[in-house]
Amino acid sequence: MTSDQRSARGRPRSEDARTAVLHAVDDLLVEIGYSAMTMKGIADRAGVGRMTLYRWWPTKAHILIEACVDDAREELGLDDGTDAYADLPAYLDALVCFLTSSTAGLAYRALLGEAQHDQQVATLVHQHDLFAASASRVIRTATGAEPGPRAVAELVGPVLYLVLTGRQPTRDDIGALATTFLRTHTADDGAAQRASTARSSSRPASRRARRSPT
Known part of the structure; x- marks a missing residue:
């Protein structure tokens, strides 16, 4: 199940919160690397609740792949x-x-x-x-x-x-x-x-x- 499908079943995602989360994974990836990154750390950096984060994305890999897809669509067009x-x-x-x-x-x-x-x-x-x-x-x-x-x-x-x-x-x-x-x-x-x-x-x-x- 994709993150979009998960969010469709619950409260609609805030685009501001989504952008904050994608920026947060960017920053943490550069600062501490993938293996040290946690969902708690992402939520804290983005200023969103962990329950909100898990409702939209089940793992940090799902957040990263969504960020990659967004940028690849823009940068490789x-x-x-x-x-x-x-x-x-x-x-x-x-x-x-x-x-x-x-x-x-x-x-x-x-x-x-x-x-x-x-x-x-x-x-x-x-x-x-x-x-x-x-x-x-x-x-x-x-x-x-x-x-x-x-x-x-x-x-x-x-x-x-x-x-x-x-x-x-x-x-x-x-x-x-x-x-x-x-x-x-x-x-x-x-x-x-x-x-x-x-x-x-x-x-x-x-x-x-x-x-x-x-």
Whole structure:
């Protein structure tokens, strides 16, 4: 059952309280890390009651995944009508920034680590795919085909691998990944070359003004 379903059965959630809770998990994640974070600590930092917190979210992982979903939707979206072959490296650049420079990305990486030994968190991460919608959209624009899960994995997976193994992907890495993807999924070698030289567009900051991890 999702947090939205839980709240629908009880008192409607206050958006101000929800925002305070999401900011609280951001701050605590940076300050003390995922393992030391508790529901009591989140409630105290947000200024809400623990019963209220548990009524809306059953665990801290549910709060973090909701925060991640919100920010991924904003930070990884692409404007309509842009150049398809500039979009692909721009998307990968935004993905790198999300994973390495935002608190939401730090939260998602913490959840991925926790998912390796906590089946409940693993199920939660599986149920909330942060990248499928945005990656599918940019693939559809660039290739003209309807992407499946494998195509999404081939686009997003290499960036995740580089980040999770401690390497900061460079602009050259992004261009090479975009080129390889297009050569695999289109017959237009010129398109791949344009992707490799396209400059990534700037990305808007999250509306919740998340603090970058230090």
